Amino acid sequence: MNALIRDLVESKETEKIQKPNFDTRIGREFLAFYLKTKFRQIINYDKKAAKRLFLNVKSDFLENFLDRLINQPKRKILISITGESASGKSTICANIKKYIEQNNLPISIVNTDNYFNDISDLIKQHGTFDALRDAGYDVDSPRNFQLDLLRSDIEDLASGKDVMIPEYLVNGTGVSVPRAIKIESKKIIIVEGMAATYKEVHDMFDIKIYIDLDNKTRKKRFLDRAKIRNQDHNNALKHWDYVCEAGRKYIVPAKDNCDIIANGECDLEYFTQLLEYINLITNNFCEV
Numbered sequence: 001m002n003a004l005i006r007d008l009v010e011s012k013e014t015e016k017i018q019k020p021n022f023d024t025r026i027g028r029e030f031l032a033f034y035l036k037t038k039f040r041q042i043i044n045y046d047k048k049a050a051k052r053l054f055l056n057v058k059s060d061f062l063e064n065f066l067d068r069l070i071n072q073p074k075r076k077i078l079i080s081i082t083g084e085s086a087s088g089k090s091t092i093c094a095n096i097k098k099y100i101e102q103n104n105l106p107i108s109i110v111n112t113d114n115y116f117n118d119i120s121d122l123i124k125q126h127g128t129f130d131a132l133r134d135a136g137y138d139v140d141s142p143r144n145f146q147l148d149l150l151r152s153d154i155e156d157l158a159s160g161k162d163v164m165i166p167e168y169l170v171n172g173t174g175v176s177v178p179r180a181i182k183i184e185s186k187k188i189i190i191v192e193g194m195a196a197t198y199k200e201v202h203d204m205f206d207i208k209i210y211i212d213l214d215n216k217t218r219k220k221r222f223l224d225r226a227k228i229r230n231q232d233h234n235n236a237l238k239h240w241d242y243v244c245e246a247g248r249k250y251i252v253p254a255k256d257n258c259d260i261i262a263n264g265e266c267d268l269e270y271f272t273q274l275l276e277y278i279n280l281i282t283n284n285f286c287e288v
Contacts, residue, residue: 028073032066042274053266053274055212061259068206076158077188078204080196082254083211084247086221088264092211093192095268099275106186108157112193114166114181115146119174129172130235133242140194140246146176147200154204157185194246197254210255213264215244 020027039062046054068075083089093109100107119132119139126132133139146166153163167180196202219240226236255261 022073025070028070032070035069036062036066042277046274049270051263051266051270053263053271054260055263056261058259061207065206065259074160076160076185077206078154078158079188079190079207079209080202080205080258081190081192081209081211082194082196082251082258083213083264084218084251085243086218086225087211087213088221088266089192089211091268092262092264092271093190095271096190096275099272103279105188105279107188107190108183108186109190109192110154110157110165110183112145112150112191112195113170114168114176115150115195116168116174116176117144117146118176119144120176123172123174129174130239132174133239138246140243140250142195142198142200142250145195145198147195147198150195151201151204153183154189154191154201157183157189158204160185194251197251202254202257207260208258209260209262210258211262211264212255217265 020030022028022031043054043057046052069077081089081093093111096107097109099105100109116139119137122137123129123132126135126137138144149166153165156163162182162184164179165181165183167177169175169177191201191205196205196208202208222240222243223233223236226233226239
């Protein structure tokens with residue numbers, strides 16, 4: 001057992017308790033009280049960490065979320081994770097995915113980048129994606145996403161239906177392949193990417209998480225990533241300027257509406273420990 005769980009979990013807390021009947025309101029209220037206690041325990045522990053994960057948590061977030069669990073128990077839990085380019089959101093989601101696979105958790109992840117419109121004809125006209133960008137085409141504008149389809153797919157997942165989402169090819173062609181990726185409707189649906197901040201879908205989520213990181217660190221990460229991908233340095237700088245402007249227009253304004261501001265510099269091992277603890281407390285029930 002790692003240090004976090006050892007510090008957080010008393011021996012009595014590791015014992016299984018009889019699972020209440022969540023089909024009844026009293027049972028769901030019991031679960032809400034239990035989760036509220038545990039979440040506050042996590043927040044208090046995080047305040048003592050060398051690099052905190054939770055930079056800010058809205059004061060009414062927990063009450064609103066638990067009220068939703070009590071009143072709409074059948075609906076899947078929808079979580080959005082967003083942030084500016086190179087803030088760490090994709091790395092965190094990759095870490096979540098790895099943990100899901102290791103522990104067979106009931107979580108599905110949707111990347112909203114797959115909902116970019118097909119711009120292959122435009123790229124052919126301009127020669128390359130970079131030339132299209134340099135011509136002033138605003139790739140990250142909300143109008144360049146299939147937001148109606150994204151909302152419809154999220155709603156289907158929330159109601160228990162599996163969906164086939166598009167796949168946007170990241171090879172510079174701008175091709176979007178319809179109905180290419182199967183997403184199963186599991187207990188928790190994580191929706192990652194900048195499009196999760198747009199007003200067309202932002203209101204759908206039970207938990208809205210914004211990954212925050214200073215510009216200096218983001219720029220270093222962005223350029224290091226470009227170097228690994230063998231991208232021209234000058235072109236990478238051009239694209240950095242573009243994503244910064246797009247972030248200011250489309251992503252940063254959503255920050256104040258998010259429930260949790262998370263630290264993009266948080267140590268991934270510590271982040272995984274928190275996942276382990278959350279998994280532990282949500283499974284700390286035995287069947288009747």
